[in-house]
Amino acid sequence: MLAVVRDLQTDESRFYDRLRPPEEIGTWYIDGLKQDIAKHKGWFLVAELDGMVSGYASLLGEVSSQDEREEVLYTCAYVGDLAVATGQRGQGIGHALLSECEKLARAAGRQWLRLGVHAANHEARQFYARAGLEDKFITLEKLLR
Numbered sequence: 001m002l003a004v005v006r007d008l009q010t011d012e013s014r015f016y017d018r019l020r021p022p023e024e025i026g027t028w029y030i031d032g033l034k035q036d037i038a039k040h041k042g043w044f045l046v047a048e049l050d051g052m053v054s055g056y057a058s059l060l061g062e063v064s065s066q067d068e069r070e071e072v073l074y075t076c077a078y079v080g081d082l083a084v085a086t087g088q089r090g091q092g093i094g095h096a097l098l099s100e101c102e103k104l105a106r107a108a109g110r111q112w113l114r115l116g117v118h119a120a121n122h123e124a125r126q127f128y129a130r131a132g133l134e135d136k137f138i139t140l141e142k143l144l145r
Contacts, residue, residue, distance in 0.1 A: 001046070001053045005029055008083035015118035033058045036080060043104055047084070047093045055084035057097040061108045077105035079115035098131055 006022040013019045037044055040060035047055040058080040065071045079101050084093045105113045117124050119138065 001030060001056065002027065004053055004056055004083050004085045005081075007086050008081065011086075012118060012121075015120040033080060036060060040078070041108070042077075042080075043101075045097055045100055047097055049088060049091075049093070053085070054088040054091075055082075055093045055097055057082040057101055059101045059104055061105065061110070063114070074112070075110065076112035076114050077101070077108065077110040079113065082115065094127060095131070098128075 002025070006025050009019060009022040009025050013022070034044060036042070037058055037060065040062050042061040043059045045057040045059065046053055060078040060080055063076050063078045065074050065076075079098070082094060082097055082101070084097075102113055113133070114136075115128070115133070117128060119125075
């Protein structure tokens, strides 16, 4: 499991330069995901292939807009992480995990499924677009020196 988490960290570090090195990611990261899942009535999904963890997804089942002053109150489901081991990509594992997230979110009565992706991660953005997810928010940033 930890190897897949570190794969995700390696991939994301190509798009964002403020992540910890993958070797510093430990079981504390997985424990944090599990705490978020418990807090937000969610699920931790694990995909296995040949007895090995090949991917995982964390799904927060109840994320509220209560802290958004300008929005009406609503609740959505949020995919915190969706990762597939580098050597296992292209075999439908990510699609299966995302489909299960959608199924669980619908069963929980959610109308929306959200997730975040790095703007420069075109491969992931194309994957999510093929799955029917649309851009809704874009965070802009400027380096100040």
